[in-house]
Amino acid sequence: MPKVLLFDLDQTLLDRNRSLIKFLNWQVNFFQLVDANKKSAFIQRFIELDNNGSVWKDTVYAQVKEEFKIEPYGVDELLNSYVLDFNKFSTAFENVEDVIRKLFQQGYQLGLISNGKTPFQQHNFYALGLTEYFSIVVVSEEVELRKPDPLIFEYVCRQLQCKPSDCIFIGDNPVADIQGAKNVGMKTIFFHPTLSLGSQHVDQSIHHYDELESAILKIVHGSDSGKI
Secondary structure, eight states: OOOEEEEOSBTTTBOHHHHHHHHHHHHHHHHTOSOGGGHHHHHHHHHHHHTTTTSOHHHHHHHHHHHTTOOSOOHHHHHHHHHHHGGGGOOBOTTHHHHHHHHHHTTOEEEEEEOSOTTHHHHHHHTTTOGGGEEEEEEHHHHTOOTTOHHHHHHHHHHHTOOGGGEEEEESOIIIIIIHHHHTTOEEEEEOSSOOOOOOEESEEESSGGGHHHHHHHHHTTOOOEEO
């Protein structure tokens, strides 16, 4: 019976899209990067180049700096602000804290596995105020392993002294999170706050954290699987 719940961070616990927009609004204003009438275009272009976090920000800043003729700030200054200040705008999805607290109180052991840089991802997670409920926080750069590599999932299991079959992984990425976890024998819950299409087989699929406890119970009691 699963007793360990493992979570991804970006677009699973952390509403990264919303957090990024809040941060960019602040950064544009604080550094006066562009005129007010270009602010929306700058933010939209940054989001496009960022590609859901898959492109590191030195590349993104270099491109928007060139396109929007940003002076006098250099890429390093803007990137440093991103690294230091993004966590101040970290925002969880609706009801995350209440649901996490409830699951913790029910006796589940909780863990985080996030691809990304250290300590950037750690600080973004800490800012959500969930640290006290989590037994382990693993960021890929720190352990030199990235999802969907089975070794990162197995590493966490060793640290928690559990088996993959004891675990349910909750994430938004069909390959890195869902397939990666399934490949080592974990159950999976695919979290997608907006409608997402696909055919990959998952154990459960949810749109909102209000559905998470029910999805976990269905897995625990062996109900039919869902599909993305």
